Structure formats: C-alpha cells, structure tokens
Amino acid sequence: MLGTDGARPSGGLPPLAPPPAPVRTRRRRWRTLAAVVAAVVVLAPIAWFWAASLPAGTWSVTDMGYPDDGGGTPVMADHGSMSGMGGRSVDSLRLPDGPADVDVTLVARAQTVRLAGGQVVTGYTLNGVTPGPEIRAVQGQTIRVRLVNADVPRGVTLHWHGLDVPNGDDGVAGVTQDAVLPGGQFVYRFRVDQVGSFWYHSHQVADEQVRGGLFGPLVVVPRGTSAAPSPTDVTALVHLYDGRRTVDGVGGDLAVPAAPGSVVRVRVTNTDSGPMRAWSSAPYRVLAVDGTDVRGPTPVIGAATQVTAGGRADLEVTAPARIELGGSAVVVGSPTAPAAPAPSTVVDLLGYGTPTPLDRATLGFDPATPARVFDYAIGRRPGFVNGVPGLYWTINGGMYPDVPMFMVREGDVVRMRISNTSGEVHPMHLHGHHAVVLARNGVPATGSPWWMDSLDVPDGTTFDIAFVADNPGIWMDHCHNLAHPAQGLVAHLMYEGVTTPYRAGADTPNDPE
Template sequence: MTVPSVGPVTAVVPGGPVSPVVPASWPGRRRRRTALALLATVAVLAPVAWLWWGSLMPATYSVADMGVADGGGGPAVGHADHAGVPDVPDSRGVDTLRETSTAPTAVALTFTARREAVVLPSGQRVDGYTLNGTTPGPEIRVRQGEMLTVRLVNENVPDGVTLHWHGVDVPNGDDGTAGVTQDAVPPGGDFRYRFVARDAGTYWYHSHQVADEQMQRGLYGALVVLPPAPSAVAADVVAATHLYDGRRLVNGVGPTVVVPAPPGSRARVRVINTDNAPTAAWVTGAAYRLVAIDGTDTLGAGLVTGESVLVTAGGRADLEVALPADGSGARVEIGGSSAVVLGGSVAPPSPRPPGTLDPLGYGTPAPLGFDPAAADRTFAYDVGRRPGFVDGVPGLWWTVNGRMWPDVPMYVVSEGDVVRMRITNSSGEVHPMHLHGHHAVVLSRNGVPATGSPWWTDSLDVADGESYEIAFLADNPGIWMDHCHNLTHPSEGLVAHLMYDGVHTPFRVGGAAANDPE
C-alpha cells in the first residue's frame, strides 16, 4: 500500500488497536514550525523589550542631561553630558542665580506648609494642604519695585514642598522647581525666596513638588503686584477659582463672593485659573474691559459686551467692570458655577455668551522692544501622542516633536537671543502651555497675524489642531521648565526645558531629596 507524504494515515492491525502511520519527514516539519514560531515571537517581543528597557529612568538624574539638544539654528553649547556635568568652562549653577538687588525687604512673610484636613464651606472634610492654616494660602500684595521675602517652612508635608511664582519672571534660583532650581523642602526644613516685584500685574504661587497632587489639594495662593500709583478703581479683588473634589470655589470661601462697590464706580476683578482645564469668565449686568492678560496690561482695551473671556489653566485675566449707576450691581461669572457679585444688589446669573473675545485683535498695537523677524533661534514645539513606554510603563503618551519623554528637546539659548517658537497641537486634547521665567508675545494663530495690543502671555491655551507662533527675549539666564499646565500631563511626558548656555544645575530629580517636580 502506498502512503501519501502529506500527512499521517491510519493503519489497521488485525486484533490490535488503530494507530497512525507517520511519515519519516513529519516530525522534522513540526520542529521547524515550532522553531519558526519561536523566532517570530522573539522578533516581535525583542524590539518591545528593547523599547521597555530603554525607557527606564535611573533613580536620580539631572534634567540638564536629558533630552536632545536643540540650538534652534544656533550653537547648542552648554548642554550637559550624561553625567550632568556642563560641557563649557566657568558654568554658573542655578543656585547662584539669585536676586542681586541690595534693596531692603519691603514685605516679609513666613508661610508654614501643612498636610491636614480641609473643611470646605459645605462642611465636607477633604485631605489637603494648607499654608498658614488656609487654602488658598495668604494673598500677597506688594508694590511694583519692592523687595518681597517669603520664608517657606515645611511642618509636616511628607513629600517635601516648594513655592513656584507662576508668571513672575524671578531669578532662576527663586523659581521653586524641585530638582531643577532647588531641592524640595523636607519636613522640618525651610527655604527663603527673595526677589524684586519688577512688573505690576496678577500672578500666583503654588507648589512645584508633586505639583499635581499638592496643587489640586490646595497648596496655592495669589500674588498681586500693584503699580506705584494708587488705582482709581473702587474695588480691586482677586477671584482665584479652584475645584476642591469637584466643587468650584472662589478664593476658597464659596461659589459666590460678594464685593461692595458704589453705583457708577469701576471694579477690577483679577480672575486666576488654578485648575487643570480652561474656564470662561463673563459679566452680567454691565460692560467690561479686558485690561490685562497674564499680568501684562492690554493697551487700548475697549468695552466688551456679549462675549466671554477664555482663561486657560494657570492663566489670569483682569476684568475692569463699569457698575451701573442705578445700583443694580453686576456679576463676574466664572465657569457658570461661581461668581463675584459687585455692588449692593445681587444681579441674576446669565449663561455664557455665544461669542468669545479674541485677544489676537483686541486693543491697540505697540512696539515690542525687539524684532521677531531677526530671531537668533527658531524652535518647534509640536505636541502629539502615541503608544509606547515611559519609565517602563506602557501607555498612550504625549510626545514633543515626535519623541517621548525623556527624549524631548532641550531648547538651548544664549543670553540676549531673540527667540521664535512655533507651537502646534495634534494630540487630540487642549494644552495650556507654560514657560517659566519669561513672557512671550503671540505673533500669530493658525497663520493669522496678531493685530491688536501685544498679547504677552506665560500660559497659552493651545487647542487640538491649533498652531501658534510666539517670540520672546532670552533675558533671564537659567534652566526653565516649558510644560503643559494641565498638571496631569507633565508626568505623562509633556514637559521640556529651556536652557541657557553656560548654566548648569547641581540639583537632581529623585535622589536623597526625593525631588519630583510634577
């Protein structure tokens, strides 16, 4: 009988069991298939294992040696080697870049940070953080040109704490970024911040150690730098909006804050968005002017009616409201669930207007003080998203210029450079981009040039599908974070740094200080 070679056949033995007849070549074919399957598995898993291994971060590292040096068309000198050692002689440490003014301190404060239960106005108790027993922390008011000193004491915050002066272009050593410009202040320790309040405007402060958790749970406060001459407004009030376990409060006291103001007077409401997502502000019962964005005055601010103002995460918008002469009062609505009520009577709330004020064409143009067309450095900051590993964890991670953290750009500049940057977002979500230590001017959005008052910003809302061109003068040496201020995103990879040549940092992320800026 002829047995086909394509597979086993069955042989019947009289009086015995039925058993297969296997061709001599069959076991070899099965072994080859098994070997091929194993090779295919290795071919698939080896690159994955290599990517996983390559994503693992050491227990401690310098931000100066992470990423890919980008000189923006100029020399990328000053970027450290992989031991964190600067590659230029006579490099300055960020700890030496402190306030040089010898002016006496005009305002001296001590803030004591605690981790403790916070009682909301509703009576709900939440696990949180306080400064001097309150959240938000004490409101700071100082005159332009005055010296401010704040001693931060950590009573019991187990992870350590810092204070970052959001929007204030302080010397780098006072920036308050753990692992970059200082070590986190441990329990029982302290750190003294000292700087001149050079620019009048609305700012705020918050922890930049385990920033997302400590911020969300209340470790923040407002900083107002007043101009030297008193203002003519009848009321000047901060409206810091914050979500505590999903409950929106203004200044930590309730969803609504009532501010007395005479009929026919003007009131300035300084809206500060301390949350991770953008919000809107608008006025019911009166017209208003958008008189400042991110601490910088708007020139030629016209009256606004029927439009809201977008306030991105970390951003500020100062609204000057002209109260009605009949005493009917006005409301500054914030997000539709909270408000500042101005005047003697309570005006009814109103829904958000259909229009949104566009700062790109609002106000009167003015010289910038430098020429963006003659930029010394030009950078791209393209935000995207793709699957991969970050520190060994698989996920869908943010990317900068197509790269995942830590292989993100280190933007290298020299002091005095004019810098242009194009920010694009194709990630599917909005990102409030925040550059420490500098204000940038918006040149265009989606190719449309700015035509209004110079739009200076430190917290720029970049929606999905949008692109912005911005410019700034590199006039504040140091190593500065440039990150998304939805503070869940930097820990997911959406963070880069701006580094001046000839500057290094002695501080490390991780290590004995357990520095964790995000």
C-alpha cells in the first residue's frame, strides 16, 4: 500500500516495469489479427450466402434448385443439364392455332379507369374495363384468346387459373412463353373439358398487375346447356382496388335481379391475396369448390364459407337473399333482412357433402399406392433472396433458389404433404392439376371428395393431398398471396423429358412472379 504522502513504504515491492516496445507491438498485432480472423469467420458465410443468392442475368427454371424424386425411380440423373436437353418443349404442348367455338380478343392497357361503381383507379384494363370481359363456353368447346398488349410497359401474359390447359398455354412468363411486350400479341387456344368457375389473370409481374386489374372471369357450363349469361347464374369476382372491396368492379353491393323463389348460383371468386369469407342469413348450399361439384351439398345455416386466395366457391341461394362478402355483398332479388354479421363458424369442406370413400372407384386412382410422395414444408428464416437481406420463406428448409423441383413421370400417382410453420397462412396453388384433399392434421376426409387447385394452409397446419400426374409440362406450385413468390415461396412440378426455351432474369423481359 502507499503511505500517507503517496510514497511506497520501504521494503515494498517495486512497481512492474512496462513490457518492452517490441512485445507491446506483437501483442497489438496478434489482437488485430485475431479480430480480422473473427470478422472473416463471421462475415465470410454471410458473403457467401449473399453471393449465392444473386440471380444471373438470364436463367432457366429447369436449372434452379435440386431434383426431388419423391422416393420413386429417379427421373433424371443430371437434372442440371435439363435446359439444354432434347425432349418435348413446352411449345409442343399446346394446340395449333385455328378456328374456335369461342374467339375473343383482349387488349391490355395501362390506364386510369372509372369502375362500374364510380371509383376511379389507375392500373390496367382488358378491352378498356376491369375486371376484364367474362368468357363463357360449353364443355368440350375450344376457346381461342388473342392477347394484344397496347401499352403495358413491362409486358403481359394470361394464366387460366384452375383450368388444366396444356402446358404451352399456361401463360407463365419465362416458363411457358415470353411476356407480350407493347405492340405484341400471343394466341392461346385450348379445349375446355372441365365444367365450373375459373378466372384468368396476368402471370407477368403478377402481384402488381393482378392488383392493378389484369384479370377476368371464365365460366364453363355442362354439355347440353347454354353458355349465354343468365340471371340465375352470376359471377362475383371480389377484388380490392386501392384498398376498397368491390364485386365485379362495383363498390359496395352487387344487385342481382331475381323473382322471389328463384334459385340462383353465385360464382364467388377471390382475386386477392388473402382468405375471404362468404355467408348469408338465409340457408345456402356450397355447390362447387374450385370448379368441381360437391356431392350431395347440404343446406348451410349459421356458418361462412372460406374462399382462399385464387379459389372459387359456387353458392346457391333462393331469392330474396344476401351473400355477404366482408364489406360487400351480392344482393339477390330484394331481401328485406339487413346484412347479417359474420358467423363464428366456417363450413368444414373436409366433411361437407355426401360421405364418399377416396379410393380408385371414386377418384379413378388409388391414393394409398402412390408412385411418389413429396413434402412441401413451408417455413421462414433470415437470409438473402436476389441479394437482398430479409426474413424469407423457406421450402423444406431451403431458401430460394435452393428449393425442390418435384420430378414426376406421366401417369404417376402423387401424394404431397403440405405443412406450414411460417407464422402466416399461405394459399397454395398448383398449376395444371386438381388435387383431392386426403387429410388435415392427420384427420381423414369424411365428406364429398374435396377437389381443389387453391388451398389455404394456416400456420401450424398440415394437409395431405393426392393427384395424378396426367398433364405433362413444367408447372408452378406456389403461394397465391402474390407478394410471396417474389420472396421465395415458389417451387415447380416438372415432368420427365419436358424442356423450355424460355428464360427469366434481368436480361430478359420475363418476371413470372
């Protein structure tokens, strides 16, 4: 210790001498080197992941991710070379141009337009209106649509949502065609063998263009009936324009004239990116889901029907009645009852309708003996997509483009388990196919076969579905919250031997997300 005068008492230890200057210098160098090494250890993986996420100026969807054979016979030994292989091009998977039973020209424009309800929006139109013109056909007829781009700067396409068209007509920019640039055109031609409610929309810069108005309805009626519009068969496309809910472009209520006692089919289509509920204070029936009729639909009282993003539900009411759509309504006839509050319960499509076994006799295939079984596990974690850091969606633990390519052969029976632990609901949409829902959270389906092409998968939920790989092509399997594919929530179903000459990327006009 020190004395009162600050001096060290006699006999105390002498103060330690500072180390020589060379020793101090070496220590500083080692500390600096250690800090540099630590920084490299931390930053090098981040830099690697950043660089790996940078997209090429041009790329083929067939070269992304990794092949998943679903436990079946490997489809291809070297999938990485698929884009350069021979085989069937998507261009060969379409009908040749020629006469058609239904022939339509749709001209896409970027413009400001006044909707039917008076709201003025700046976005996109088809033939000067949004939603675009309704296309109606009879089962078995051929539809021909000539798409002309007047002035939409980034180009347009048309995807036929829910119609299992040949792959070359699927309308996905960079996968099945090039985007139609201003002054250009593209002809779609396909036969409609499915009956039901469908819709069409752009699949080029899809989030922006669909929100902006590039979409419209498509209806296919059974053979032997008339496709002409009918007061007892109406479409109801629900869409948010600048945050305001509309039905067929009308803000508020859509009036449907109907005599008392008339039975009216209302084809509700959700064109937005989140789930929507439809309900009525009067009894109604769910006739069809995603274009497929329900077996033995029963009256619904005190429950809502949930319509997923991209999905459709055909509801039958007897006039007068109101179908509430959460801020808008379809008013059939002249009901005297006020708007009904939203029910707390939802129709469970897993058990709705006539109980039917899901076997070969019913479905035409046996889901119990699949050729391939796939997992589509949706999660979320930090990382990079296209060089931009963020919290992104993952598929089977991988972040885009490190996602599976589900490889199949034509004729394969496929089972897929879709699970979601991402914290948000995802409306999953498989192009070119309809799948039957087998179970939810391990609970088997007990009602009418629930066929769908768009499926809400809430957080913490697992669905088992099955389908037959009977439509060769390269098909998107993605979330229809249209902001999510650009954030990595997109995979593809790829058939053996099918190739594409089309590419996406900054050096091309194509942006399929």
